[in-house]
Structure formats: structure tokens, C-alpha cells
Amino acid sequence: MTAFRTDLPPEATYPERHPDAPEPGAELPPHYVSCFGCGPGQPHGLHLRIVAGEGLDLSATFEVTADHQGAPGLAHGGLLASAMDEILGQLGHITRMSCVTARLETDFRRPVPVGSTLCLAARVDGVAGRKLYASGEGHLGAPDGPVAVRARALFVQVGLEHFTTHGRPDELDAIRRDPSMITHIGDYTLNP
């Protein structure tokens, strides 16, 4: 059997839900107004609205429109992977780890027609040091609908300097002028 690089290592542990994690049922704040996945100010974005679950899990709905096509009338696979990347990455809200995607594996199990709603679910599988392992699915039409897409990912925790070092100065300057473009929770600045 293939050993995927997102397989949980033996030293992984299952973390507690962070006491400052969003309440179950609460909608997560967008981490950055211009994020392609969740930013309300991103005209070309997916505009995912992500809701905290009871444990180390999240859910969201993704309305698939004609803007998301690959084949005629069908969603583009890379776009579905982006939606999974976004909801999996936002699991950092629940564990309070500011992470970036190191590896994302996606299985496309059914075509996703334009006009359909994809119900996304994501959960933490474990944490090993800076590494957060996560998995999720996209169900067609309803949370218990057929699985159209499945993903597993490895995220690596990074400090704020990851973004300040590598981000384009124009966008970083815009955030300095208007800090409300990114979400701050307490003394923690979320991944911009």
C-alpha cells in the first residue's frame, strides 16, 4: 500500500479544541479581505463562509457558478481543490495555529455541475510539532449527499514573518494603512 506523505506519523497527537476557538456554530471571520477562498473583498473569489463545528471540525457551503467552469457546465478541478485548501487551512482557527499548505492531495470522485451546492466538511486528524494533518470532503447537494471530492493535507505552522518576508510590499503596505483588512483575535494576528 502506498504511504502518502500526509499519513499521520506515529508521534502525532490529537489536540484539544483551543479555549479561544470560535464557538460551535459560529461563522469564522475571513482571515484576509482579499483571500481568494474566503475574502468578501475579492471579486473573483469563492466567498466561502465557514462555520465552526463542535470539535476540531468545520463546515461550509460552496455555490458552484458558471464562473467556476472547467468543462462546459462542470466545475474546474483546481477550483474544487482551492475550496478544499481553504476550509482545511482554516482549521488553524480551531487549534490556533497559523499555517500554510505544504501538501494537498485531492481525489475527484464525481463531476460537480454548475448550479450545484457543494457541502464541505473538514477536520483535524492530528498534530505533530509544527505539522497539522487534516482531511475533508465535498458532498453534492447536502451534507450527507454523495462525495464529489475528497482531500487530505499537511499544513505547517509559520510565524507572521513568513508573510511579511514573502508578501508583495504593495499589499503589506495596504494592510499597514488599514489593519482591518486582516482579522485579529486577541493578541493573535491571523495568517494574512
Ligand SMILES: CCCCCCCCCCCCCC(=O)SCCNC(=O)CCNC(=O)[C@H](O)C(C)(C)COP(=O)(O)OP(=O)(O)OC[C@H]1O[C@@H](n2cnc3c(N)ncnc32)[C@H](O)[C@@H]1OP(=O)(O)O
Ligand atoms: C489562529 C490562527 C488561525 C489561522 C487561520 C489561517 C487561515 C488560513 C487559510 C489559508 C487557506 C489557504 C492556504 C494556502 O493557500 S497557503 C499558500 C500555499 N502554501 C505555501 O505557499 C507554502 C510554501 N511553502 C513554504 O513556505 C515552506 O515549504 C513551509 C513553510 C511549508 C515549510 O518550510 P519550513 O522551512 O518552515 O519547514 P521545513 O521545510 O523544515 O518543514 C517542516 C516539516 O514539514 C515537512 N514538510 C514540508 N513540506 C512537506 C511536504 N510537501 N510534504 C510532506 N512533508 C513536508 C518537513 O519534512 C518537516 O518535517 P519534520 O522534518 O519537522 O518532521
